[in-house]
Amino acid sequence: MFGQPTSPRSRVVLASTLSAGLIFSVAACGGSKDSGSSGSSGASASAIDCAPYTKFGDLKGKTVSIYTGIVTPEDTPHINSYKPFEQCTGVTVKYDGDKSFETQILVRAKAGNPPDLAIVPQPGLLKQLVATGKAVAAPPETEANVDKFWSKDWKAYGTVDGKFYAAPLGASVKSLVWYSPADFKEGNYQIPTTLDELKALSDKMVADKKMPWCAGIASGDATGWPVTDWMEDFMLRLYGPETYDKWVNHQIPFNGPESTAALDAVGAYLKNPAYVNGGLGDVKSIASTTFQDGGLPILDGTCMMHRQASFYAANWPKDKKVAQDGDVFAFYLPGKDASTKPVLGGGEFVLSFADRPEVKAFQTYLSSDTWANIKAKQGSGWVSANKGLDQANLTSPIDKLAASILSDPKATFRFDGSDQMPAAVGSDSFWKQATAWITGQDTKTTVDNIEKSWPK
Structure with missing residues (x-):
């Protein structure tokens, strides 16, 4: 496509x-x-x-x-x-x-x-x-x-x-998670090597009365795009590159079982009030928080992790050190198992x-x-x-x-999948429906609406 x-x-x-x-x-x-x-x-x-x-x-x-x-x-x-x-x-x-x-x-x-x-x-x-x-x-x-x-x-x-x-x-x-090396050391948190370990890490942070995740998807006319990256990462991890390619090229429907499950997997993080939105508000605050500001609560410890691309390095204050021994750094968003490395x-x-x-x-x-x-x-x-x-x-x-x-x-x-999809989907319905999903719309309605928008 x-x-x-x-x-x-x-x-x-x-x-x-x-x-x-x-x-x-x-x-x-x-x-x-x-x-x-x-x-x-x-x-x-x-x-x-x-x-x-x-x-x-x-x-x-x-x-x-x-x-x-x-x-x-x-x-x-x-x-x-x-x-x-x-x-x-x-x-x-x-x-x-x-x-x-x-x-x-x-x-x-x-x-x-x-x-x-x-x-x-x-x-x-x-x-x-x-x-x-x-x-x-x-x-x-x-x-x-x-x-x-x-x-x-x-x-x-x-x-x-x-x-x-x-x-x-x-x-x-894009498959990166930003964090504070000092906070991880203090909490004795280990960098996860599988999706199960990422989930377990998030749960441990909740048990320690920490808010694991923070996020922001507001981006003017492009509001919603960070959710598409989350979903693409999970499509790639849960179903592999061949299925991912079929999804991107509409050889399988957008409201099929694979993409529905992938969006639900993202929802286990982004729509979980126990996980988000650290330092910024409730789940719905994700939609009103700019993507540039989405990870900044890591700096004051009100958030522990933020999934965003390597280019997010440009958004940290100039006086903050971006390094493994610095104020903030990132780790690879793990695959389903440690033997695979989808990027x-x-x-x-x-x-x-x-x-x-x-x-x-x-x-x-x-x-x-x-x-x-x-x-x-x-x-x-x-x-x-x-x-x-x-x-x-x-x-x-x-x-x-x-x-x-x-x-x-x-x-x-x-x-990036949405950058390969037709404009009516990749830079329109996918973004808009992802935003509606964050603010309360259910998964089935979201994927059905995106599927309906695909050019015939």
């Missing part, structure tokens, strides 16, 4: 990251350092092997345009990470960041005026762009990098109708609309372990599922945790 062409959720997440005022320190790859200002070279061409790009011919004086929704200040690390390629090849990369990317890229493609490359944040949007007939398949050199450095799960999201189009770029991990997440893909040699060369650079490691050195707030990424190059503990989860050989990655 095609996903929605525009994602209010991704815009909200980006705004959350920007509001945190992340500062990117630009480290030099070749041993020299610069000021880290926009447009300065954060890496030296002398530090990378230019040989992979000579096969594309003499590229001096050529220009490649790349269009994306990644804007200031997150654009600076991306722009600086392109410098080694530019210095190797003589190509100029023209970067165009646009907050309206997810709607404008479709407009441009359909009008026959697409960029050379686009950084696409959703597999559904990727499929829609391929369906315009303007996208071109990735070159063999790019595909070879993906076969070497990514799992088959990731390659599949860049493949449409059996043809490989787009290499993965960055990634986020829910998001990511980006580089899609081409031109087959010129310089475009192919830049695609190949962005799909390489070389680029992933250069990008990692540009600062915190970014990870990749590229197996060639040296985690020592990541600068923050939460980025290292996310990368370790993504690179685990046992990990089975699945992309």
Whole structure:
């Protein structure tokens, strides 16, 4: 199924990251350092092997345009990470960041005026762009990098109708639970390794007169999306990746027994007055609490755990340390048993609309372990599922945790489900009905209403 062409959720997440005022320190790859200002070279061409790009011919004086929704200040690390390629090849990369990317890229493609490359944040949007007939398949050199450095799960999201189009770029991990290491130590609470252990931990906290969970799902027009992530995590854990894929693609009904049970499993946490909403109110307060504020009660001990993605690191106050020995950190939301490791997440893909040699060369650079490691050195707030990424190059503990989860050989990655569903479901009824469910609507009515909204 095609996903929605525009994602209010991704815009909200980006705004959350920007509001945190992340500062990117630009480290030099070749041993020299610069000021880290926009447009300065954060890496030296002398530090990378230019040989992979000579096969594309003499590229001096050529220009490649790349269009994306990644804007200031997150654009600076991306722009600086392109410098080694530019210095190797003589190509100029023209970067165009646009907050309206997810709607404008479709407009441009359909009008026959697409960029050379686009950084696409959703597999559904990727499929829609391929369906315009303007996208071109990735070159063999790019595909070879993906076969070497990514799992088959990731390659599949860049493949449409059996043809490989787009290499993965960055990634986020959604299967995380935030907590206070100090509070866990004081309460002698152990990090759970199975869903049963997570439930037992929650019950132990209740017995200790602690409120286990806090949550917030308010997000403007996108209110409700955090519930969809909870449900997707439980669909993946209770029924496995194959059933999850069928559910996302509507090969099984949204109101079937699997999704009904998954939502009930989420309800055992989010609709349990003994479990939520620590420091914020009753169960219904989840709907009026912003997702940015949802985990903050952890800091004063009125809440013990908060399920939210790796990008939530941007929402903690600047004076709080995010680390295993810090004020807050996160652990992997466990699977049904310790032998499986389902991972829910998001990511980006580089899609081409031109087959010129310089475009192919830049695609190949962005799909390489070389680029992933250069990008990692540009600062915190970014990870990749590229197996060639040296985690020592990541600068923050939460980025290292996310990368370790993504690179685990046992990990089975699945992309956010609602971002792959039709817009009428993924960014409309699913969010609205999830909110109604939080405020008192029963599970059957919720899944029935979402099923009715699915396009015929």
